[in-house]
Amino acid sequence: MKDINLLHIVISLLGIMGMVSLNAVLVVWLERKTAGRMQFRHGPMEVGFHGILQTLADGIKLVSKQLVAPSHADTALFIMAPVVSLVPIFVAMMPIPFSATILAHETDTGLLLVIALGLLNTLGILLAGWGSDNKYGLLGGTRAVGQILAYKIPLLLTVLTIVILAGSFSLREIAMSQNGLWNAFMQPVAFLIYIVCIVLETNRSPFDMAEAESELVAGFHTEYSGMAFSMFFLAEYSYMFVAAALATVMFLGGWHGPILPAPIWFILKVYFLLFLMIWFRWTFPRVRIDQMLMMGWKVLLPISLINFLITAVVLAL
Amino acid sequence: MDNFIFKVYYLSFAIVLAQTVAGGVLAVAAKNLIHCFLGMVVALIGVAGLYYHLGSPFIALMQVMIYVGAVCVAIAFGLSLTRKAGEEGLKPLSPMAVVPVVLPAGMLAATLKGLSHLEKTGMPRKLDESIIGWQLLGNYLFPFEIISVLLTLAVIGALSVALIRRREKNGNI
Amino acid sequence: MITSYVHEIVRGTGSLLAGMKVTIKAMLSRTQTVQWPRQYLTLPQRFRGHIQLVPVESTGYPKCFACGNCARTCPSKCITVKGKKPEGAKKKSPTTFLLDFTKCSLCGLCVESCPVSALGFSKDYAMAGPSRQDFAEMDLLSSLASPFSTQASKEKDHG
Amino acid sequence: MGIFEILPGNIAVYVTIAHLLFGLGLFGMLFRKTLIGLLISLELLLQGVGVNLMAFGTFLGHDHTAARVITLFVLGIAAAEAALFLGIAVAVFRNYQTVAMDKLTQLKG
Numbered sequence: 001m002k003d004i005n006l007l008h009i010v011i012s013l014l015g016i017m018g019m020v021s022l023n024a025v026l027v028v029w030l031e032r033k034t035a036g037r038m039q040f041r042h043g044p045m046e047v048g049f050h051g052i053l054q055t056l057a058d059g060i061k062l063v064s065k066q067l068v069a070p071s072h073a074d075t076a077l078f079i080m081a082p083v084v085s086l087v088p089i090f091v092a093m094m095p096i097p098f099s100a101t102i103l104a105h106e107t108d109t110g111l112l113l114v115i116a117l118g119l120l121n122t123l124g125i126l127l128a129g130w131g132s133d134n135k136y137g138l139l140g141g142t143r144a145v146g147q148i149l150a151y152k153i154p155l156l157l158t159v160l161t162i163v164i165l166a167g168s169f170s171l172r173e174i175a176m177s178q179n180g181l182w183n184a185f186m187q188p189v190a191f192l193i194y195i196v197c198i199v200l201e202t203n204r205s206p207f208d209m210a211e212a213e214s215e216l217v218a219g220f221h222t223e224y225s226g227m228a229f230s231m232f233f234l235a236e237y238s239y240m241f242v243a244a245a246l247a248t249v250m251f252l253g254g255w256h257g258p259i260l261p262a263p264i265w266f267i268l269k270v271y272f273l274l275f276l277m278i279w280f281r282w283t284f285p286r287v288r289i290d291q292m293l294m295m296g297w298k299v300l301l302p303i304s305l306i307n308f309l310i311t312a313v314v315l316a317l
Numbered sequence: 318m319d320n321f322i323f324k325v326y327y328l329s330f331a332i333v334l335a336q337t338v339a340g341g342v343l344a345v346a347a348k349n350l351i352h353c354f355l356g357m358v359v360a361l362i363g364v365a366g367l368y369y370h371l372g373s374p375f376i377a378l379m380q381v382m383i384y385v386g387a388v389c390v391a392i393a394f395g396l397s398l399t400r401k402a403g404e405e406g407l408k409p410l411s412p413m414a415v416v417p418v419v420l421p422a423g424m425l426a427a428t429l430k431g432l433s434h435l436e437k438t439g440m441p442r443k444l445d446e447s448i449i450g451w452q453l454l455g456n457y458l459f460p461f462e463i464i465s466v467l468l469t470l471a472v473i474g475a476l477s478v479a480l481i482r483r484r485e486k487n488g489n490i
Numbered sequence: 491m492i493t494s495y496v497h498e499i500v501r502g503t504g505s506l507l508a509g510m511k512v513t514i515k516a517m518l519s520r521t522q523t524v525q526w527p528r529q530y531l532t533l534p535q536r537f538r539g540h541i542q543l544v545p546v547e548s549t550g551y552p553k554c555f556a557c558g559n560c561a562r563t564c565p566s567k568c569i570t571v572k573g574k575k576p577e578g579a580k581k582k583s584p585t586t587f588l589l590d591f592t593k594c595s596l597c598g599l600c601v602e603s604c605p606v607s608a609l610g611f612s613k614d615y616a617m618a619g620p621s622r623q624d625f626a627e628m629d630l631l632s633s634l635a636s637p638f639s640t641q642a643s644k645e646k647d648h649g
Numbered sequence: 650m651g652i653f654e655i656l657p658g659n660i661a662v663y664v665t666i667a668h669l670l671f672g673l674g675l676f677g678m679l680f681r682k683t684l685i686g687l688l689i690s691l692e693l694l695l696q697g698v699g700v701n702l703m704a705f706g707t708f709l710g711h712d713h714t715a716a717r718v719i720t721l722f723v724l725g726i727a728a729a730e731a732a733l734f735l736g737i738a739v740a741v742f743r744n745y746q747t748v749a750m751d752k753l754t755q756l757k758g
Contacts, residue, residue: 038513040522077351108446112378119386123358126393130351138397145394152386283513284506299499334666341670344689345677353681357689360670364696367663368720371707376717380699383724388692388731395735396685399742407680408751417679421672428664449721452714457722464725471729475736 012104016093024237028055030271031278038282062233065226070133073223077131082224082231085124089238092117096245097172099255099262110171111159114246118201121239122148125203125210125220128232132223140219143289144203144210150296151200157304158190158197161311162250171246175254184251189307191251193300198243198273199280200296202236206284207292214286244273330370337363348406354396358389375446533613540591541600542612543584543630550635553608555581560600560609568593569600584631591617591625663704671697684738684748688731695727 029044029052036043044051069078095110097103107113122144129141163169165186166177184191200207211219221232248254248269257265287295340363343356361384368377453461524531543552556573568590573582601609619625670693677690699720706716742748745755 034517037517037521040516040519042521042523042525045525074349074351077355107374109375109378112375112382116378116381116386119382119390122390123385123393126390127355130397142394142397145390145397148386148390149394279510279513283509334662337666338669341673341693344693345673345681350683350685353686353689357692360693361696364670364700367666367700368703371663371703373703373707373717376703376720379721379724383728384692388728391731391735392685392688392692395688395738399683399685399738399748405686406682408682410680413679414676417672417675420675421668424671425665425668428668429661432660432664446714446717448714449717452718453721457718460722464722464729468725468729471733475732478733478736478740 012094016090016104019093020090020234020238020241023241024234025055025059027237027240027274027278028058028233030275031281034275034278035282059230062230063227067224067226067228070223072133074131074133077127078223079228081124081128081131082228082235083124084127085121086231086235086238088117088120088124089235089242092242093238093245095171096242097175097249097254098266100172100176102263103172106172107170109169111163111169111174111246111250114171114242115156115159118239118242119148119152121235124235128224129210129220132220134223136216136218136222137220140210140212140216140222143216144220146289146293147200147203147207147209147296150293151197151300154193154296154300154304155197155201157301157308158187158194159250161187161190161304161308164312164315171249171254175249175256178253179256182251182253182256184253187251187307187311189303190311191247193304193307194247194251195273195276196300198240198247199277200292201243202239202277204236204240204277205281206286208286209289209292212286240274240277241270244270244277247273329366333363333366333370336360337367346407350396350400350405354389354393357392358385361385361389373446375449533615537611537613537615538596538598539612539614540594540596540617540628541589541598541609541630542614543587543634544608544610545634552584552587552631552634552636553606554584554587554604555606555608556584556587557582557605559603559605563599563603565597565599566593566595583636587630589628589630591628592622660704660708663700663708667697667701667704669697670694670700673697682749682751684734684741684750687750688734688738691734692727692731695723699723 032054033043033051035041044054047053047057069075092114094105095103095107095113125144126141129137129139129144131137162174162183165183166174168174168177203210209219210216211221216222221229224232245266248266252269252273255262255266257268260268337360340356340358340360344353344360345356347353347356362381365377365380365385368374368380543554545551546553554571554573556571558571561567561569561571570586570588570590571584572586573584575582598611601611617625674690674692674694674697677693678687681687681690702716702720702723706713706719738748741753745753747753
């Protein structure tokens, strides 16, 4: 316990909060810009240089709005849900190494920590759906639960593949072990499965069944407004960052790269993955829930299992 | 500074204790089943905190992952599938209620009496947990394999039990 | 069965990549929209906005001589024309030319019927106003020089 | 500081909380009305067992990993049990349209 320095904790918490907000501002802007350009539009152009402050303006608008709870809602659950979905993501940012030295909290079990806390996000979605006394909300929450059951096993199997390659649960050591060859080239199948899984994990299109606008209005956050809605929003974009950072550490060699300093390489790789997710969102139509479950159980699970087996056998030989 | 850190540590332990107890009571006594579920989640996270304070972050994280991530989500799923209004809450208390009070109390008294003869061993230390892996595939290989078989059987069993109706209706799965 | 399973996965991945190629191409090409209040598109030659009076090129007065053909032809009776002879002129000139744009269906019969092609279509598409009344009596003369008002303004200048 | 200081280093605290969880679980298993409530109580009961194991293993065990390995086994068994239990609950609900235990009396004949 003595090795924890209070100053270090405070600075890293402040850093994480700043990181989360800055990242949300940037990624939302990037998303809207990309969406615009892919549909031959400009995207936001008015607030700031090419609309870069648009997210900030929207945030101020959202914060200044009133939070209205439906009259039959379970108020405790209703208010708790956004907090439950946001706070674990904050904590999950702690063990992510931006370089060999820049990380908030060094732990041997960093990978497990991030995955375990990521699971709590779905709990928040479920509580939101349940607490808001709305059939669309409930359907969205239940869909999110079905989704988590379908993708979590393939996700864990791919993660285990990487763990047995690196021989450690520590994110720093996993990144260190890829100094030469990135895991993305050693484990292309696992990389592809993981890319699909992070899209599933963050509830983004084409797998945004939990909030499908065209079917469920806005799914689990139909009843949310103002600050609570913006917390869900922040949670989604922070979770995107965490998932992309985890993918960078596990498959893209973390901070390794020539010429540029390590943290910049890390950020570049993370933003490449974030752009990939945005690209998916604006290209693919939403799949149906049964198609998603079929894919999870019948495609991702067997392939990841076979991949894991082959890796284990090859390593044992 | 050190003193302050220790204060924070003790405070976190007190919070974990309070959380576990409150969650447990909520899980058992709440009228609404979803509040029970919530209480269970709170208690399980509290127990994970207890594991952490016992010097085992690995078990704590496995607890969060398996219980909060998988079991709780599955329970929530079952909850939403089998929910029916008017069936929640507790049965009226009966003399049977003495059992869950007396039995653990008696066990606790016996245990504490036994413990009072031993000397204090001090604060739990964090140990190297990679040994767990070696132990699992060494000394405990047989139980480990049995657990694996049990899990597989449980999944197959759960599937077949849940699919009985559909098989009867459609003639196949 | 296994081959069809693998085949389907490979084909599916290929089609996903094809879709992604389409969107990235779209992203890198030019945008089709413009930043409207600051940028305007040039409208096509045959754009048919609301009607407007065509001026005589040398003087800037309207060509119209207030025959009233357009008002009579208009199926929804949304044109009001009044005119008289200015001093020293051979033909009449309109004193009032009002268009009720709330009724106008932009059929263009008035333009067809005008004997001297004094009516045309404007290219004004950005039309919005705070009240209905702004469009119930659009004064089409206001954008043109008028043989009456120049006199009036001359008098005003002298006075 | 006072009382807090002795808390994390005292085995009695862990054992007490373990027995408390066990008692709560037992109470819930006797008095909850539905199958899902029963399952929730069962999980609490298992948690009591797990905490007890870990406390004894950490404070008194010669081999520190034994308790952890067994706790992992408890976690695994609990996951299997929950899956099976939920399967049964869903099947029961399908067949009887209820999961209230008072009404599931067909086996009584």
